[in-house]
Amino acid sequence: IIKTSVLSTLLTWLLLLEKFNLYSWLTLYFYWVMHLEVLLPMGVCPLARMPLLRDNFSGPLDPGAQPEVLTCTSWGAPIIWDGTFDPDVAQQEAVQRNLTVGLTVFAVGRYLEKYLERFLETAEQHFMVGQRVVYYVFTERPAAVPRVPLGPGRRLRVERVARERRWQDLSMAPALGGRLGREARFVLCIDVDQHFSGAFGPEALAESVAQLHAWHYRWPRRLLPFERDARSAAALGPGEGDFYYHAAVFGGSVAALRRLTAHCARGLRRDRARGLEARWHDESHLNKFFWLHKPAKLLSPEFCWSPEIGRRAEIRRPRLLRAPKEYALLRS
Known part of the structure; x- marks a missing residue:
């Protein structure tokens, strides 16, 4: 009874804060809200009692x-989630398919010096270990890319991109052409301002992959920070949207990613022509795409966790850890 009462009161206040666009401010400065959100139930898997739930890489799953x-x-x-799949089965399946996995990362401006070396070093320790991997680093300064020692069957490609006025203006479209489309069957697109901290293997692969946002995975749909301005191409109306996805990690087949990036590019151009910008930029457009075209697999927040949130019982083995935000320094 006490738990239900607390939860009801919490939701009431959060709805009021969201109505006046104050929820983001509250979560930024009062971290106790993040601890109270464990009271919010995530729901029950409708297939949890079905033993035949399968994944294309991990075999039978245990939901x-x-x-x-x-x-x-x-x-x-x-x-x-950790424990719902057999990592050995995932590894064996990827080897049998003779896969090459691509990892794209943009490292522009000060992000290159601050984050890229650790990103690549930890990827060598944890990302698709035992698989063939090609890292595609996109930067305006190829000569400054650190030469990290790579294991057998792993390569680094460095591609020059034009320096845009802001990081949000960078496009994934060039990354999905050329050699990448010929070399890799599946690709994961990951932000550079984080590092790998645990095994990130073939269980993360599928035709299309979305990442549950660590800051929002327990919130009910009505509280999720979707774009609500109906004039924007990224807008989702009341009752729309399934989960809130993080643009720091997404992936899939090359063909699926081309469709996603083309959708986002069209939406960004349309908004720009109208003098608009979605609330969370490209991430808002990514969320619109995944509402219209459901992802084949979702990664739990373990696969991209923010240490600022603190410990959570369900986060057993974080795979990627976000770096603290330093926008004033890095984007100046």
Whole structure:
């Protein structure tokens, strides 16, 4: 009874704060809100009692392995948490398919010096270990890219991109052409301002992959920070949107990523022509795309965790850790 009462009061206040656009301010300065959100239930996987829930890489899944969190979607896509899959099966499946996995990362401006070397070094320790991997680094200063020692079957490609006025203006479209499209079957697109901290293997691969945002994965749909300005191409109306996805990690087949990036590019151009910008820039357009075209697999917040949130019982083995934000320094 006490828990229900607290939860009801919390939701009431959060709805009022969101109405006046104050929720983001509250979560930024009062971290106790992040601790109270563990009272919000994530829901129950509708397929949890079905032993035949399968993943294209990990074989049979065990959605009941983490009963306190949601382990599948209403459209049947798995949400990958630690314990719900067998990592050995995932490794064997990837080897049998003779895959080459691509990882794209943009490192422009001061992000190159501050983050890229550690990103690549930790990727060598944890990302698709035992698989063939090609890192595609996109930067305006190829000569400044650190030469990190790579293991067998792993390569680094450095591609020059024009320096845009802001990082939001960079496009993924050039990254999906040329050699990348010929070399890699699956590609993961990951932000540079983070580092790998645990095994990030083939269980993360699928035709299209979205990442549950660590700051919003427990919130009800009505509180999620979707773009609500109906004039924007990224807008989602009341009752629309499934989950809030993080643009720091997404992926899929090259063909699927081309469709996603083309959608986002069209939306950004349309908004720009109208003098608009979505609330969370390219991430807002990515969320619109995944509402219209459901991802085949979702990654739990373990695969891109923010240490600022603190410890959570369901976050057993973080795979990527976000760096603290230093916008004033890095974007000046």
